[in-house]
Amino acid sequence: MDSTHPSDDTYKAENPFRGNLWKENHGNLLLAVTGLICIVGSTILACRQTRFRPPGFPTRLTPDGVVGSMPADASLVDSAGNPTGLRRVNVRILGAASDRGVMKVAAYTSPNGFNDPANALGTDNWKIASGECVGTFELPSAITHLAISAYHDENGNDKLDRNSLGIPSERYGFSGDARSNFGPPPFDDARVELGDAPIEISIR
Numbered sequence: 001m002d003s004t005h006p007s008d009d010t011y012k013a014e015n016p017f018r019g020n021l022w023k024e025n026h027g028n029l030l031l032a033v034t035g036l037i038c039i040v041g042s043t044i045l046a047c048r049q050t051r052f053r054p055p056g057f058p059t060r061l062t063p064d065g066v067v068g069s070m071p072a073d074a075s076l077v078d079s080a081g082n083p084t085g086l087r088r089v090n091v092r093i094l095g096a097a098s099d100r101g102v103m104k105v106a107a108y109t110s111p112n113g114f115n116d117p118a119n120a121l122g123t124d125n126w127k128i129a130s131g132e133c134v135g136t137f138e139l140p141s142a143i144t145h146l147a148i149s150a151y152h153d154e155n156g157n158d159k160l161d162r163n164s165l166g167i168p169s170e171r172y173g174f175s176g177d178a179r180s181n182f183g184p185p186p187f188d189d190a191r192v193e194l195g196d197a198p199i200e201i202s203i204r
Contacts, residue, residue, distance in 0.1 A: 085141035090198035096131045101154040108147045111187035147190035148175040173203035
């Protein structure tokens with residue numbers, strides 16, 4: 001045996017801490033990786049939440065509830081430019097934190113630009129009473145489905161407030177009770193068929 005290379009027993013005897021170094025570092029390494037995963041996950045969550053586009057709706061529903069500035073669509077009007085027939089839509093929104101401020105409401109008929117107020121069919125501000133509000137508007141009967149978004153602008157600053165992580169701090173909701181862990185839900189989840197029954201939206 002080469003005398004310059006001590007045996008394993010001799011090596012361990014002369015270096016009593018060497019055998020535990022890997023175990024100690026292995027545990028620290030696992031803790032470091034776990035911490036890194038938590039940090040990356042929190043960062044991704046915050047970024048995804050920040051992508052939520054708060055509907056800061058410019059009012060595009062006339063005071064009596066009839067859509068007054070719908071995008072032009074030849075299938076919805078007659079030769080004189082009048083609606084081909086109107087359908088009354090009733091909406092009930094529940095869960096406001098208080099009666100302060102207004103409920104910001106927007107209606108969409110297409111997944112393109114969903115939750116972007118510039119692409120909404122109509123928008124409005126509704127008053128709140130006893131934590132809820134009820135609104136009615138009329139649409140051309142050719143429109144058979146909608147997706148509606150709403151949020152409680154409690155402090156009247158015309159935006160959906162969020163905390164330091166980008167998570168909304170004011171209550172909001174969508175038709176169909178649609179929800180998503182990251183940002184707004186897909187249009188199809190919030191889509192509801194129009195009929196005689198009121199559309200109910202719970203905000204939380």
